[in-house]
Amino acid sequence: MSEARPGSETFEYAGATVEIVDAVTLLAAARVNPVELLRRSTWPSPVQRVDMTVSANGENHVFTARISAGAEPMSTERMRKIVLGQDPIGLLLSKRIAAGDPVATRIVDGVGTAAAAAYRKLGLDRPTGPAAEREPGVLADAVVGLQATVTYEESGTVARLEARMPRDEAGAGHLRAFVTLTLQAVLEISGPDTLTGRHYVVSRETVSKTPMTTQAVTLDMVGGLAGVVSELRQVAVSFRHPEAMARWGARRPQGILMYGPPGTGKTMLSRALANEIGADFREIRTPEILDKWLGGSERNIKQIFRDARRYRVPTLMLFDEFDSIVSYAGAGGDAASQALNAVAGIFKQEMNDLIEANPNVLVVATTNFPHRVDESLIRSGRFDIKVSVPKPDETARSEIFRKMVRALIAVHETPGFRMFAEDLDFGALGVAATGMTGADIKEVLRRVQLTKAMQDARGGGADPISQQELLTAVRELRGTP
Structure with missing residues (x-):
């Protein structure tokens, strides 16, 4: 099996088809960071959501699932x-x-x-019937010896499953068993035959079968930025669970500043975070704010925040190239300097209480030049999280190549057509691409794809893209012999 085409196991349970992709790699990754599964699946009523996670705790692999059920929310x-x-x-x-x-x-x-x-x-938002009266219990898979404890919270609206297995013993069979036990718990809530005809993919990452666009990107698709992705996932969890924040009197981050060299994926990460939350994406660019007429810039920034306070659905506001919008121009007395200073001052005032005025809004700002942004503007309380998005290292570049190639295979390969050869070595590609960003790697693939398409268009046919062709494209883009 090629590294670009991970192995998978497919089985049926209660009429549903379940596909587990690359279980060995998934369990290995869980030793470093928790791995979330099944986050974008659809479930039979009254189940609204199932969050499944695999993580490592000391000497154990810990499998957890949170099944949320209840009446239709009063949105x-x-x-x-x-x-x-x-x-x-x-x-x-x-x-x-x-x-x-x-x-x-x-x-x-x-x-x-x-x-x-x-x-x-009147209590109409609380579930009724057997699901509201369930007692804690145990679900077990005798074949692999896995037991999951089941507890119910919030008047039966949330079921929690947890199973542990010694880390060195945990394997694909245990993952499959826990998935099965989770589906069994879903059936106990939703009723028999409710899973029939459904399809679930258990995967460390989601590879879309449709062409990947910037608008559709998810955090699963981001390669080579494990630390950044982990931090953004935490933000998404805090945004998706306001009830937990309220219970502990905690305030989720109001603003995030992402900074780093061009081409490292700051805008892509912003869109991925919006999709992770399930939020609308509103990108504000410099021309929408800065105006050549006196007072125009100030009116524009005030209107942008006035609109933000009225958003009725979760919304991520991205201020791209933030330094060009609010950086101080120094003590100059010219109109441009005064306008920038005024915009920055208004921005600070608006960010002081935005989350209290509208908890549906999350502000993200990106910049290639963080030193140009006034420190008082991005202090904690306004921008609570500051994330450095660096150029990828060797391991990260290999991961970016792997994810981009897998995405292309998922979209374009069909029976009888192979887009990439079996000789791909992502480790060697990561070494060869020293100094490149994710945008550079995307350009390498674009050039090779174009070359192959032109060969095919001329009627000569084209062989799958090989390791050597990718290495040649990397050298050409870097300008090295």
């Missing part, structure tokens, strides 16, 4: 549906809200909030 959209209905007035208000009418929005959301409060007071 803003659901509140509006209840309030508006299908009568003529409701349809008219719906059109006004869609057109952005702030008065109609405030009226309907105000009534909806009152309806939601009544909904909770």
Whole structure:
């Protein structure tokens, strides 16, 4: 099996098809950092979400799963549906809200909030039936000797499974057994036959079958930045679980500053974080703020934050090339310097209480030149996390090559067509690409793909992309013989 094409195991359980990809590598990775699985799967009602994690704790591998179930959450959209209905007035208000009418929005959301409060007071948001009365228990797989303890929290809305296995004994069979026990717990909540026809992929990373775009990127697809990805995952967890934050009186990060050389993936990481959270992505570029007319820049930045305070859904706001927007121009008295200083001052004021005004918003700023940004602007409380995104080292470059190649294979290879040869050595490619960024590696692959496509277009056919062709493209891009 080629390193570019990982092995997988497929089995059926309760009518569902389950595919476990590269279990050995997954368990090895869990020794270093927790590995999350099944995060983007869909589940039968009333199960809303299943978070599965494999990690290492001392001498053990720890398998955990958190199954969230319950009534349909009372979201803003659901509140509006209840309030508006299908009568003529409701349809008219719906059109006004869609057109952005702030008065109609405030009226309907105000009534909806009152309806939601009544909904909770009557207990309609709590599950009923057997799921709400379950007692702790044990699920076991006798074949591999794995036992999972099951506990229920929050009036039965959350089930937790945990199993432990000595680290040196844990293998693919134990992973498969825990997945099966988790699906068994899902069935106990959702009922028999509810998994029939569903497909689940258990994988350290998700390789999409559709062409990867910047808009669709996830943290799983990011190669070579394990530390950065781990930190962003923690941010995503804190954003997705406001109830846990409230229970402990904790405040999740309000702002993140990412800095590093060009081409290291700062903008991509921002989009990946938004997708990890399930948030809308709003990118603010320099021309949207800076205006040549007196007072225009100040009005623009105020309007951007005024809009941010009204977002009704989770939203990540990205200020790309942050230094060009808010860097101080020094003590100069010219109009440009005054405008930059004014914008920076307004930005500071708006960031002081943004999370309290609208907890749906997360601000991310990226820059290649962090020394150009005033320190008071990015202090803790405004930007709580500051992440350095460096050029990848040898191991990271190998990982970037591996993930990019696997993504291309998933999208483009078909029966009878091989895009890449079996001789790929990602370690050697990582060594050869010394000094390159992720953007450079993407360009290497683009050039080789274009060469092969041109050969094919001329009718001569083309062999799969080989190790030597990739090494040649790396040398050409680096300008080395």
